Amino acid sequence: MTGCCHNEHCAPAKTTGAPQWRRALWIALTINLAMFSIEIAAGVAADSASLQADALDFIGDSANCAISLMVSGLALTWRARAAFAKGATLMAFSLWVIAITVWHALFHAVPEAEVMGAIGLMAIAANGFVALLLYRFRTGDSNMRSVWICSRNDVIGNAAVLLAAAGVFGAGAGWPDIIVASIMALLGLSGGAEIMRHAARDQRTDSMPAVARAE
Template identity: 55%
Template structure:
């Protein structure tokens, strides 16, 4: 009988699956490219939300590289890698929140057209990555952290598009800054999920 592709036991062995590694390499390349595109666009458009999303792409690139490095190792090493990624997600959240608060004081003036165009491209990329990683969402903490990053990225991209509409409709910067703050909250929430599961896996070993 054919195995269920979402079965937890099947997914648990995916670190030795060449398909898992191929997906991570594709995700790594896409995230690195989008970081370069979005950081340039974010600075040009004076958008804190785009800049935050760009740094998120950079962080995800590092996370995928770490996941590739520990693929096939014992679960304890994978759990330690997940702890490192949780710390990265937390640091990203704190930085984005500080940047958003700073934006209120310097009177940022984001450009909604660029925000909408780049946000749509980023959403398409993240949805593609999330679709590729969907079957691995119930794996160990290391796999789950990769899935959570992709899930949060797609939600963040939708929020960036909402911010672009808000900036266009109001002519004010606050929708961009509010969305940047929401993205910070997602990063902190995601890091807490990964940290909790990774700690449990370390205790079990």
């Protein structure tokens, strides 16, 4: 890859191991692990499918950041492989969220709206900070982009949890929680597929002859 950075796919290879990138990942990893612990406990206590779904996103993001730290500075091919694996993992987490959502729908659980709202506000603040932290890396290689996509999706998911809490409070029923959890699962599936497509493109780019990449 040395000396071939003349297009959008190989240029990020120069900066992917930069101290700024690694520092941002460590901060994001710490925040995501802390929020997973808080949100999974609250989701179980409040019997909320959307909170549990959001908690799974936090642990998925933690793994995402950890893997990104491991491959930071490696060749584009390895970063693309890591990103592909992370996309597949995100889709697997989304399928697990679907399973949780179905379970809640069958048993008609009514979650505690107050807990959902309080934890949702905390989560959107945490994810909003992480998303802003990672915004500058959103146009990097597939590995960088995978972290940004997950953070972006989480902010959307947190906003949806707040809407679900308002819906549960107003309707006195669990269906808003079920709907939001389902939307979050679909968002995860879409994000995972996007990450995998970008990773596959990076792998194809890195396998091209150096002359072809420079054109």
